[in-house]
Amino acid sequence: MGNCCGAGSVIKYPPPSKDDEYTYGGNYSFVGKSYKMSVPVKGLLSFLEAAILELFDFDEITHESDGLLRRVGDTESLSSDAITIKWRYSEEEAVIRYDFIVKGAVLENRYDVLIPNDNYSKIDAIGYVPGSSFKFNLVAM
Numbered sequence: 001m002g003n004c005c006g007a008g009s010v011i012k013y014p015p016p017s018k019d020d021e022y023t024y025g026g027n028y029s030f031v032g033k034s035y036k037m038s039v040p041v042k043g044l045l046s047f048l049e050a051a052i053l054e055l056f057d058f059d060e061i062t063h064e065s066d067g068l069l070r071r072v073g074d075t076e077s078l079s080s081d082a083i084t085i086k087w088r089y090s091e092e093e094a095v096i097r098y099d100f101i102v103k104g105a106v107l108e109n110r111y112d113v114l115i116p117n118d119n120y121s122k123i124d125a126i127g128y129v130p131g132s133s134f135k136f137n138l139v140a141m
Contacts, residue, residue: 022099022106024067024086030096030120031063034072035138046134049127060141063087063096072141096123114138 025031037059039050053059060072067086070076084101098112114125123138 022086022088024088024099025065026067026089027065028089028120030116030123031065033120034060034062034141035123036060036141037136037138039134039136042135045129045132046136049134049136061138069098112136 037053039046039053041047041050057071062070062072064070067088069085069087082102085098086101087096087098089096094116096114096116098114100107100110109130110128112125112127114123116123121140125136125138127134127136
């Protein structure tokens with residue numbers, strides 16, 4: 001698998017056409033596994049992301065087969081009227097992508113790209129926001 005944090009690591013997914021939709025979820029080796037998420041604090045953006053994970057108790061997650069995320073120990077997926085995070089997987093690229101959806105629309109300038117190791121025990125990731133990015137990782141629990 002590739003290294004998310006090296007040179008040339010930006011992986012761009014084309015946005016869907018007006019008549020197309022992304023396919024979220026599926027049954028892959030990482031689905032249903034519990035992961036501990038952490039953000040190495042290297043600046044203001046990563047500090048804010050780490051604080052958000054702490055504030056919303058979002059540091060232990062599971063990927064659901066329907067493309068949603070769930071906190072470990074919760075019975076319901078994380079989703080709200082304000083924002084939803086959904087995942088999709090590219091088998092060709094061996095990359096997971098988190099899309100941020102607000103009022104039913106995918107934000108084109110806010111997404112995360114996750115690159116798992118061969119057995120999905122560790123996932124390196126980069127979160128992209130307009131004009132910047134931050135690294136984070138998930139480790140199987």
